[in-house]
Amino acid sequence: MQAEISHFVLIAAALCAVFLSLPTLLGSKSRAPLFVNLWKPALGITFAGLTFALIMLIWAFLTNDFSIAYVANNSNTKLDPVYKISAVWGSHEGSMLLWVWTITVWASLFAVFSRDDELFKSRVLGILLGVTGLICLFLIFTSNPFERLLPLVPPEGKDLNPILQDIGMILHPPMLFLGYAGTVLCFAFGLGALMEGKVRPESLRGLTTISVIAWLFLTAGNVLGSWWAYNELGWGGWWFWDPVENSSFVPWLLMTAQLHALVLLRFRAHLTKTVLFFCIVSFALCLLGTFIVRSGVIQSVHAFASDPNRGAFLLVISLLMVVPALFLFMVRAPKFESAKQISGIEDISLVLAVLLLAVTAICVLFGTLYPLVHEALGKGSLSVGAPYFNSIFAPMAILAALMIGSVQMRNSPMWTWGAAFFISAIAAIYVGFFTEAKSSIYTTAGVFSALWILCSFLAALISKKNKNFFALVAHLGIAVSIIGVVGDTQYSQEAVVRMGPGQGRPLGDVIFVYEETRKVDTNSFFADEGKVLVLNKNEDVIDELHPQRQTYKSNGMEMTAAGISHGFFRDFYVSMGNRLSTDEFLVRLSIRPLVSWIWIGGLFMLLSAVFASAWRRREWGQS
Numbered sequence: 001m002q003a004e005i006s007h008f009v010l011i012a013a014a015l016c017a018v019f020l021s022l023p024t025l026l027g028s029k030s031r032a033p034l035f036v037n038l039w040k041p042a043l044g045i046t047f048a049g050l051t052f053a054l055i056m057l058i059w060a061f062l063t064n065d066f067s068i069a070y071v072a073n074n075s076n077t078k079l080d081p082v083y084k085i086s087a088v089w090g091s092h093e094g095s096m097l098l099w100v101w102t103i104t105v106w107a108s109l110f111a112v113f114s115r116d117d118e119l120f121k122s123r124v125l126g127i128l129l130g131v132t133g134l135i136c137l138f139l140i141f142t143s144n145p146f147e148r149l150l151p152l153v154p155p156e157g158k159d160l161n162p163i164l165q166d167i168g169m170i171l172h173p174p175m176l177f178l179g180y181a182g183t184v185l186c187f188a189f190g191l192g193a194l195m196e197g198k199v200r201p202e203s204l205r206g207l208t209t210i211s212v213i214a215w216l217f218l219t220a221g222n223v224l225g226s227w228w229a230y231n232e233l234g235w236g237g238w239w240f241w242d243p244v245e246n247s248s249f250v251p252w253l254l255m256t257a258q259l260h261a262l263v264l265l266r267f268r269a270h271l272t273k274t275v276l277f278f279c280i281v282s283f284a285l286c287l288l289g290t291f292i293v294r295s296g297v298i299q300s301v302h303a304f305a306s307d308p309n310r311g312a313f314l315l316v317i318s319l320l321m322v323v324p325a326l327f328l329f330m331v332r333a334p335k336f337e338s339a340k341q342i343s344g345i346e347d348i349s350l351v352l353a354v355l356l357l358a359v360t361a362i363c364v365l366f367g368t369l370y371p372l373v374h375e376a377l378g379k380g381s382l383s384v385g386a387p388y389f390n391s392i393f394a395p396m397a398i399l400a401a402l403m404i405g406s407v408q409m410r411n412s413p414m415w416t417w418g419a420a421f422f423i424s425a426i427a428a429i430y431v432g433f434f435t436e437a438k439s440s441i442y443t444t445a446g447v448f449s450a451l452w453i454l455c456s457f458l459a460a461l462i463s464k465k466n467k468n469f470f471a472l473v474a475h476l477g478i479a480v481s482i483i484g485v486v487g488d489t490q491y492s493q494e495a496v497v498r499m500g501p502g503q504g505r506p507l508g509d510v511i512f513v514y515e516e517t518r519k520v521d522t523n524s525f526f527a528d529e530g531k532v533l534v535l536n537k538n539e540d541v542i543d544e545l546h547p548q549r550q551t552y553k554s555n556g557m558e559m560t561a562a563g564i565s566h567g568f569f570r571d572f573y574v575s576m577g578n579r580l581s582t583d584e585f586l587v588r589l590s591i592r593p594l595v596s597w598i599w600i601g602g603l604f605m606l607l608s609a610v611f612a613s614a615w616r617r618r619e620w621g622q623s
Contacts, residue, residue: 501516
């Protein structure tokens with residue numbers, strides 16, 4: 001009965017959001033008090049209904065209610081409780097419910113904390129209710145998470161996909177959905193400003209805060225996603241340029257561009273139309289990513305669904321949201337003018353940064369969509385892989401690093417510029433041409449870029465003239481990640497070998513010795529677990545790894561769980577492939593220098609939010 005009640009409440013929330021969104025928007029135009037405040041009961045009912053539905057779905061997982069198809073397909077009685085909760089968003093229906101719920105969370109927080117006038121607040125919340133209602137209709141008509149399996153209720157569920165039974169996938173999807181929901185609020189802000197014909201100072205401050213928080217969630221989602229891929233998939237890499245990975249990376253690039261444009265808008269009154277356009281396009285690309293993941297147009301370990309009918313429905317509601325928004329932008333945007341002509345190194349650099357990020361996003365989007373379009377036109381399948389994306393992204397990242405350093409040292413004396421260039425260049429040339437790098441050019445360019453940012457960071461701290469610690473720490477994170485990428489891509493060593501007990505293989509300056517195989521039996525799976533010792537040249541044991549070849553009891557699916565020793569300067573990485581004989585396996589051995597710095601850099605970017613909040617509070621207090 002709880003499934004039927006939950007489904008009914010979900011329908012009620014959808015109808016409330018859909019039918020009260022338009023009167024709320026019209027009320028903001030007519031200024032009728034009854035309609036201006038109509039968002040209050042509408043949002044309350046919608047938020048309460050979606051919260052109730054989400055809690056009931058969690059309860060169904062925890063109580064093993066396999067009469068609900070979604071629970072039966074994504075859980076099992078032997079599944080750990082923490083994974084039962086994460087299974088709520090482990091597949092299509094539940095993840096969509098979580099996403100639309102996070103939109104109402106953002107909307108409720110905006111309603112409570114916004115300093116905007118009631119008319120603007122009514123416009124924004126009316127738009128948010130409309131978006132929420134349309135996504136709820138998508139859930140109800142194509143993706144009901146409470147659909148029953150009656151009268152034949154299975155005694156056991158199919159289990160959660162083993163690759164999702166990882167701490168990374170507990171946190172990764174909610175972070176991304178919170179980021180996506182933030183772009184929805186930016187979308188509503190942009191349309192509200194277009195309807196009003198101006199951007200108020202309090203609205204601009206609110207949009208900046210929302211953009212920073214949404215960017216942080218998108219950053220956290222992408223960082224956790226790459227961490228999960230490195231630790232869980234067993235292939236040793238951390239980014240594959242998979243279409244699903246790109247579908248979350250492109251909105252991050254555009255949100256980053258939007259943050260840089262907002263700096264110019266807030267302090268120089270420049271790029272007003274650019275910011276409003278990004279508010280629309282960032283959300284549109286989140287919808288496009290949702291379509292890619294859930295329509296079945298691509299096959300990926302990240303993909304949630306493969307139903308073309310769902311894809312068609314999602315495409316229709318996406319067009320219903322985006323096309324009117326773009327039309328409104330074309331009609332109203334010409335009325336917005338910049339205060340004065342752009343001048344000065346900081347303003348020009350920010351404009352170039354916005355342009356560079358936008359171009360990078362377009363290039364990544366093109367590489368992602370081109371194979372789909374090529375196949376849709378009947379020209380056969382086509383693959384655009386890492387070489388294309390690396391050839392585009394690497395030069396863009398290096399150029400961005402050079403621009404970052406130049407802007408951060410704009411208030412420094414010329415001798416500081418010279419010293420920074422000399423130190424960065426000498427160190428980069430030495431590392432690139434006098435060490436065993438795979439590509440001297442890319443290594444030199446990458447090291448120079450990272451050191452250039454680092455030197456400019458120190459120069460900015462010494463000068464004490466750059467008060468934007470958010471930007472400084474975020475840019476420092478980029479430098480740290482660049483070092484990690486250079487270390488891993490240019491100096492990693494790998495071997496795929498046949499190994500069994502008593503066998504060893506030298507790699508780099510260490511020796512991997514496969515000592516033994518033991519059996520492991522857990523509630524969810526049984527496994528062959530290898531014990532691999534890492535020895536130095538003196539044959540002293542410096543590390544011990546335990547890779548597993550797992551077989552899940554519920555569905556017989558085989559998985560590789562890599563044995564990883566995370567270190568500050570390098571990781572040792574061992575994964576077990578197929579069994580080759582009674583006691584031998586195909587084993588991947590890797591030494592990955594500085595790979596952890598990639599995520600340390602991401603952590604710096606996330607921590608920069610603390611500095612952003614402190615800086616903005618002080619700024620507002622002085623205004």
